[in-house]
Amino acid sequence: MGDNCIPIQERKQHPTLWFDDGNIILTTSFSLFRVHRGLLSMNSPVFADMLSMPQPDHMEDSYEGNPLVELRDNDTDFTHLLRFFYDHRYYQGGTETTFEKISGLLRMSTKYQMDDLRNEIISHLALAYPSTVEKYLEAVDPKTQLPLFPPFPGQHFAVVALARETDASVLLPAALWRSMGMPTRDILNGVVDLKGTRYTLSPTDIEMCMVGKVDVYKHLVRAETSLPNKLKKSECIRQEQQGDPSFWPCIEIVRPTVVHHFSSAGAPIRDNYDVLIDMRAFEAWRPHVCDSCRTLADLKILQWRQRWWDALPILFDLPQ
Incomplete structure (x- = not known):
């Protein structure tokens, strides 16, 4: 059962990602997904390598007669990934989406080595966190309408954390700069959004932003x-x-x-x-x-x- 705390028998079959003709069961700590091996392999080299290994005739890890693979991925992130596998229109770079979806797909595309999707997402985020000063001035212009996601309190902190986690270093200069421009109290304590989620910088990034704020002033x-x-x-x-x-x-x-x-x-x-x-x-x-x-x-x-x-x-x- 690994580190998952909920027994497999108590996990819920996903309402839309459970296909009767699926030939493999994937499970996070909360959900069960009955999907297709070929589709997984076609979309990700990590899954292709994982599923290319021969399976024994009598598997201990099985569910309803299908091989069972337990994953440690976040349930929401992995759901976004599977939805993209089955319909690539689920996420399209350059069109407005949600931060939950774009961040989840960036984490999953990084882990599962989906370079095209990863690069597309980073380019999408770079609309607001670009690598040139010309694009930056355009992005922060109040007249500019960015097809990214609805802005939210703590957004810059969230993007810094995401870029650190996924090694999307091209986003960090602009994301840290915009974080540094936040009020000192927010930099030190983080920001809570309307849903109660607190977004914070790491202690190292807090220190750099505070030192940088004084130096820049x-x-x-x-x-x-x-x-x-x-x-x-x-x-x-x-x-x-x-x-x-x-x-x-x-x-x-x-x-x-x-x-x-x-x-x-x-x-x-x-x-x-x-x-x-x-x-x-x-x-x-x-x-x-x-x-x-x-x-x-x-x-x-x-x-x-x-x-x-x-x-x-x-x-x-x-x-x-």
Whole structure:
């Protein structure tokens, strides 16, 4: 019986994955599945190897005359896998699904070496957790509608845990970055969704996110306060129109705005921020300067964003 605590006789036949002509019984700790050996072998090399071994005529592990294979897989995850075996339309990359389904199938496709399905799921998750800064900025744009799954509290923590579990390391930079942007209390204590499920980071990831949050905020303050120095008086349209070489209209707007933002009179400093998209001092003065100064500032910020993004593997101790 292995580690399963419920006797086989008390486990339930699955209502839809019990086929009268099935020739093998698979069981998790809760359910019995009567399915087809050929279908299992066709979909997974792990099952193909497992089922290619000759079976004795009189098997001790049998159920209703069919060979019985006990599995330690999560009942829900394995149900998703079998449903996909019987109908590949059950999951289609690029179309909205549920986190339960996509996470279960990623775990199962990893374990059972279904590389095509695994790669398709990782690519699907990468819509929200991409590997380039350009795709990231597109993904976090409120106007973008991602065909992934309905967002839920603790989602970023859940994706980090899933990527760690399944070695989907390509998702980790963006998932950890988005986790780091969560409020400190949530990073430390986790987040509970409406169903009562708590999503948390591992102690190591909590430490990296907390250290990274402080370090990144320092970079944010330095960038916001140094950005006015990157503007060029000689290229300012308003300065040229003014005709007074001693007066620079745009900088007279920029510097007081930055000082006010970081002063006690400015808006409260928030604990949840994303410096890639949330440079509030800059956004406060950006619409009020000339096109030339605005373009130069935008270019500099694009360069900073790319540099910060390229540094994520170092920030989170990940492979390049």
